[in-house]
Amino acid sequence: MTTNPALVESPTVELDDTSKWFGQKVAVSNVTCSFGPGVTGLLGPNGAGKTTMLRMLTGLIRPSQGSVRVLGVWPRTSPSVYAEVGLVPEEAAVYPALTAREYVRYAATLSGIADVDEATARAIDTVALGEPADRKLAGYSKGMRQRAKVAAALVSDPQVLLLDEPLNGTDPVQRLHLINLFQRLGSEGRTVIVSSHILDEVDRMSDRVIAIVDGRLAAAGDVAAIREAMSDIPYRVRIESDSTRVLAARLLEEALVHGVSVDGGILHVETGDLAALGRRVPAVAREVDARITSFQPEDASLESVFRYLVRR
């Protein structure tokens, strides 16, 4: 049974053939996919329908067609499920007159938490907001406001966490802290959906991605598998060695090598199967006694995958 990578076994969030149009503009068309425990990256160029999809997932907007299920129910008609959903929206979305602590407390109260103070303190510690927690949000920098929003989303200990550009404006220390946090939340079995434009950070956080281009599901699954599925685009690998010409000639004899180009001390090899090349090169290099100092795939990263997806 060929499993569809866009679907997961035990889905907590499901989109079934959903579409959304605003007048003539179709923002999302016939997307069927699901999200489960762990961190999933939601990717797409601006205007591709990513934000519309997130808003449909939260129930903020109603799909024009198809259905959305969060933890088995449609949030719009049974708001009680929201006790298990946390959202970090992209917009400013904070009350300037409140302090961060009051803001997080407000979220806890609205989510019907029993012990509001304990939950608030815990959430503020989790995002390491520290001393400024008692300063008014109006004076917060973008990075600190993001952490306040993450704390507010976490305070109700939700099963499903939707993050729209959560790292926007945070500095390197805060970014790493939040990336580790989201990974931990994912590994605890929560469903974390991260929409972000900084792809190498998404790559580090998520073990699975859903890519949306022009409102349609463009790709789903883990990065390596998606790249492999692009069989029409050969892999490019950059090899540095002390005897490039000899190695180049020898590699051309390998069936899996489509082409080699030599650029000074650097070899660019094209192959259909990256893993096979990774296995053959050490043996081949030893055979011709070529010392390899670098072997780096040039277009297997999420950024390259994304570039090919958008250009198709």
Added chain:
Amino acid sequence: MTDKGVVYDLGYVPYEGERGARRGAIATTYRDGIFRVFGIRRRARKKILPWSLVVLAILPATVFVGFAFLLSTFSPEADSPFGGHGEYFTITGSVVLLFVALAGPELLIPDRREGVLSIYSSRPLTPDDYIGTRAASLLTVVAGFMLIPQVLMYIGFAALSSSGFFSALLDNADEIPKILATSVVYAVAIAPLVLLISTIASRKAAATGIYLGVLFVGTGLAAALVEATSVPGSRFAALLALGEHADYVRDWVFGLAVSSDRVMATAGFDPWVSLAVIAVVAVASSIFVVWRYRRLM
């Protein structure tokens, strides 16, 4: 190097031409100031108000001259409705007030709200250059409103006068210094105040509203308070009638009869007191605006 063919890098061409630095930057800001207040290079909607006010200022002058022309040809002995250059300031005074109430905020507020000041702060301009040039654009426009209709009439009537064009020019030459002086008084009375309010208010509409409010409602309130004679020292409230000081000085300069409802007159103040109030308000506003922009940029 083959001399048969060359491929030019269309990417980027360094600029070796002339660089005007500070002088060029100030000239550009000055020109932009004038363009902005007339809505030039902006959507048509932004041109309607300014240009209709220009017409309002110049039309009466042309009518007077036209009328004088008709009179001189058909019934030379009838006296023309033209009440003199001094009287005309009542028209241009109020029209330019409305214009400045829109132009002032347009000159300062968008640059602040849209963050364009950070671009000015990266160009060879000091904060004083920026705010000084904006004020210069505003004063130029005010001077234009004041002087163009007057010059039009001055030349028009000279051309029509029975004693010949050039001799007429010389005869009422004594009007010229009065016209210039009064124009300066009006400019100093209305421009700095609108720049002050445009520095404080964060929205154009609010700045315009507050400015007109201060002038009209302020004057009305002053008039009411002056009448409440039972309150001691109520006559000093007349100083708040900012809307009337320039007119009061104009009456004095042109020796026109002071109308009864002139607040300053009923409060028993001489015209030079109005002049002093105008000067104080102008200086205070300028100091605050310059101080504020030195901190903003």
Added chain:
Amino acid sequence: MSEAPILSARDLGLAYGSIVALHGVDFDLPPGRIGLVGANGAGKTTLIKILLGILKPTLGSASVLGFDATSDMLDVRSRIGYLPETDCLPLDITAANFVVYAAGLAGLPANAARQRASDVLTLVGLEEERFRPIEGFSTGMKQRTKLAQAIVHDPELVFLDEPTAGLDPEGREEMLELISRLGGFGINVLVSSHVLGDIERTCDWVLMLDGGRVLRSGPLSHLVDADVVAVEVIGDSDVVAQHLIAAGAAVDATGPRLLVSTTTDDPFRLVRDALAETGTGMRSMGPKATTLEDVFLEGSES
């Protein structure tokens, strides 16, 4: 450093009342592309404002292209461009009109301003959109317009504050590519960004601030540790690790990623032979690169 530094500071300090934003800052930055990194509140924005002459330092001095940042502010400002992080574009005029205006603000005469504005707008990829009012622009188009106004007067040095903020992946790619090309145009660059990956990809020197001090100022190239090999193994990494240890190498394994170092033999050959002999493969292999993030975190923790 052969050529004269484009930016230098001598015991630079600035305090807002009791808050010390910069303290005892010294550096000499060579021509080329310099990355400015630091946590929030480390003093990045304060430094840029001092270099632009917006803020006066309370201590020491800074110089830009040989001019003192405070006393020769106007000379500095006529030679540099600035891409602010915050919104800075007037919304009611077209991008073309704005960039021509920005050129005029740099002192260029009208014809040159018009000519250079259209060249630069094409360069940043706004050929069609430039005749539309800026208020309808996407974040990407606004960032390109900001870059256009920063280089329209062919400055010698450009300060870019978070140039890739808010851009989608394609927009980021093109902006980073544009920044890398600036060097080719003879324009030096100081880029301030929170995304360290962007700095690694575009800059050849990094100035790292932390708590108002200089944590590090050095070239980005020698962050690579030549005698340690980082390899990601395809197949059974334990077997490979055992093989390497048997051959006398020191191995630090985290999952499939091994860090191999030896004192005696050549680590690259060892790894190659270990993989060949155990019949396993590699997904990637190369000298262990300490990323800017490692340097940053290790620095700012101390």
Added chain:
Amino acid sequence: MRAAWAITTTTIRQLLGVRRLILFGLAELAPAGVLLLMTQTLAEEAALDRLLAMVAALYFPLFVPIVTLIVAASALGDERRDGTLSFLVLRPIPRSVIALSKFGGAVIVAAGLNIFGALALTAAYGIETGSWNLVVPLVVGGAFASIVYASLFVPLGFFTDRAVLVGLVFVFIFENAVVSALNGLSSLSPWRIGMSAFTGLAPTEVAAELSEFGGASLSSFGTALFRTVLIAALSIAATTMVLRRRDLT
């Protein structure tokens, strides 16, 4: 319902920043100020006539609507503009509770300010004439008018960013021009409902006096109460429907 109370109090804090409090506080003192000014200049007219002139010409048709409009329009309007709507709506709370709490917050602030204005006005009158029997009627009248205006302007704030503009058009054109022309519509005019409550509670001769002012046909107190409650309920229901059905971007 702790959540409901939290929304109400936060809304109050949002609508009543220190600056707004001072601004509105002073604005509300204006009617009393003008009344004092009038006693200086028009000493000869009876104090009651002067007060009723203020009440019928300034307090109900101008002050109450504008203050309520600015406050109520931003109750939901600010949430939509600042993007905090998702913070409020993605909660395990029935939409009706959200609508009620938001409406409650707006009414408490608007009515509070207008009651403060009413107290200032009737106090000025009380000091001069020594009779304090108009305090309660004006306070209740002001409260009713605030509630009805809030019922219109809270949902209006959600639908359009220019709610204040649209509101002003409604107040000046519909209420003051159209309704005074076509008396039949007066039951729809919020400030007339407020004034009916005022005249209903005030001594009978006050109702007679008021009939000369602007010829507003006023209903009884009971009708005013019924209309206020009905309009408020309809408004909360409408807001709830909107929160349930519409896209909340």
